[in-house]
Amino acid sequence: MRRSFFTKTMTVEHQLADWRNQALTLENQVNQTVIGLNPLVRHLITAVFTRGHILLEGNVGVGKTTLLRALARGLGGQYQRIEGTIDLMPSDLIYYTYLDRNAKPCVDPGPLLTHGDQLSTFFFNEINRARPQVHSLLLRVMAERSVSAFNTEFQLPYVQVFADRNRVEREETFELPAAARDRFLMEIKIDPPNDDVLLDQLMFDPRYHDVDKLIENVEPGLIAHYQLNDIAQLIQQAVIASPALRKYALALWKATSNPQQFGINLADVDMPQLLHAGVSPRGMSYLIRAAKVRAWLQNRTALFPEDLQAVFPVIMMHRLFLNPSYAYRKDEILPQLVSGILNQIAAP
Ligand SMILES: Nc1ncnc2c1ncn2[C@@H]1O[C@H](COP(=O)(O)OP(=O)(O)OP(=O)(O)O)[C@@H](O)[C@H]1O
Known part of the structure; x- marks a missing residue:
């Protein structure tokens, strides 16, 4: 059931206070899931309520997916991840084609269309491996929160894009143009924790070896993603x-x-x-x-x-x-x- 934080009897101050509690609870739960990344998590929570997109830059295996899955779980809505590759085409984000058992051609919605207005977190891994044509499509999604396909305009009103740029590999990669980078609210570097105790935990504590179990620290749908645009506006006014x-x-x-x-x-x-x-x-x-x-x-x-x-x-x-x-x-x-x-x- 959809919870509503916007009730007619609540004053704006109460709504803002209520939402702040939700935001801080989510932040706390995400911090219990990924360790040693508190300032980064604060930036992500800030971006969620600013309704801005994020470009993460980091090495492999530093917890990006865990972090985003944890955040997405708390935000509710649907999470979608896609891998940037050199042969990825813009159409791959929109639809799949395949032959069914009877060798009949079929078309299914691709990553952007599968969830429609339920899509809240879109994680584009290794964006710099994808070609500029794919970047252009993503730019449009980021700026307009919509995509055109099959002569129809599909709305993605709650989507927030998190793209990751691999810091190490530069072979067969495509730098994001200035226009693309300007569409991201924040560009954040993600590094392993700088603390021996936390590094020891990451190595030896089995909690951090099973991501599916780890993200259960976060209450699913803690934040009503379909109300984020409204609360974001309220914050800007207040x-x-x-x-x-x-x-x-x-x-x-x-x-x-x-x-x-x-x-x-x-x-x-x-x-x-x-x-x-x-x-x-x-x-x-x-x-x-x-x-x-x-x-x-x-x-x-x-x-x-x-x-x-x-x-x-x-x-x-x-x-x-x-x-x-x-x-x-x-x-x-x-x-x-x-x-x-x-x-x-x-x-x-
Ligand atoms: N700061 C952290 N807190 C908790 N777990 C972490 C952290 N850093 C890494 N891990 C653990 O390391 C493993 C790899 O993490 P994850 O898959 O999220 O990395 P990634 O950056 O998305 O990797 P890739 O770039 O290969 O997709 C997971 O088991 C995860 O729990």
């Missing part, structure tokens, strides 16, 4: 930014295209030549939206600088494009630039 905070956000934005004007200088870098493009308006609106969700998770209706600062790196890093002469140093320069901006711009 959390307020002061004029000083708005000025601060504007300065952060300007610093992403002209860092030198704000006194940000990096070693061995000709600052006016560094950036090819600053952050897009979409990027900045994502920053504010995610920051508001963070404020709500912290039980506030006022947006604070610390909310922007907490999500700034995961939202900005993949939106800052370096000029070709610096691109090969991006792993060194981008984190320095992001922390330079946060350190240099005075918070109200």
Whole structure:
């Protein structure tokens, strides 16, 4: 039975408080399932309530599938996973063709169409192995939450895309274009826990060897996925930014295209030549939206600088494009630039 958190008698404050409890319970249960990934789980919960898509970057076997299956279980709706391969075609996401027992040709709905409005978590593993044609289809799904097939428009109103980009292998891979990366709310790196006790647990505790059993830590359908769009809107309306905070956000934005004007200088870098493009308006609106969700998770209706600062790196890093002469140093320069901006711009 579908539970409704939106009852006519509940005030907005009660609804927000009720949903925050649900969100924190889900976060807690996911943290008991995957270990040592708490900051990352907070980002994922923030993204769920911002209704944004996520690009994960990590090595194999670091718990990505476990994490997403745990999250999807708590969110309810349906979970779908697809593997990026070089021969994957856009149509493979939409339908399957096969011969049945009587050798009669048949067409069945593919991964995107099987679940329709029940689809809540779409995990695209190794997205950089898929060709640009597949990326284009995914972009449309991410931007419009719909897909056209068989002369019909299929709506996927609750879908949230989690794509994974393999960090190690670069052979036979296709880099995501800038437009594609801008559609992702956050780009998050996932690494094994940095703690010997947790690493020991991952090796020796059998709990972590059986994923099906492990994800039973999460209550199925804890969050009503079909109400997420509504609650996300409510959060955006409820959390307020002061004029000083708005000025601060504007300065952060300007610093992403002209860092030198704000006194940000990096070693061995000709600052006016560094950036090819600053952050897009979409990027900045994502920053504010995610920051508001963070404020709500912290039980506030006022947006604070610390909310922007907490999500700034995961939202900005993949939106800052370096000029070709610096691109090969991006792993060194981008984190320095992001922390330079946060350190240099005075918070109200
Ligand atoms: N931080 C973690 N917490 C709990 N289990 C983990 C963690 N990291 C890895 N594991 C365990 O390691 C195994 C592999 O995890 P999983 O399949 O989720 O990795 P993956 O990153 O999706 O791998 P691949 O890239 O090959 O698909 C599972 O048994 C999982 O429980």
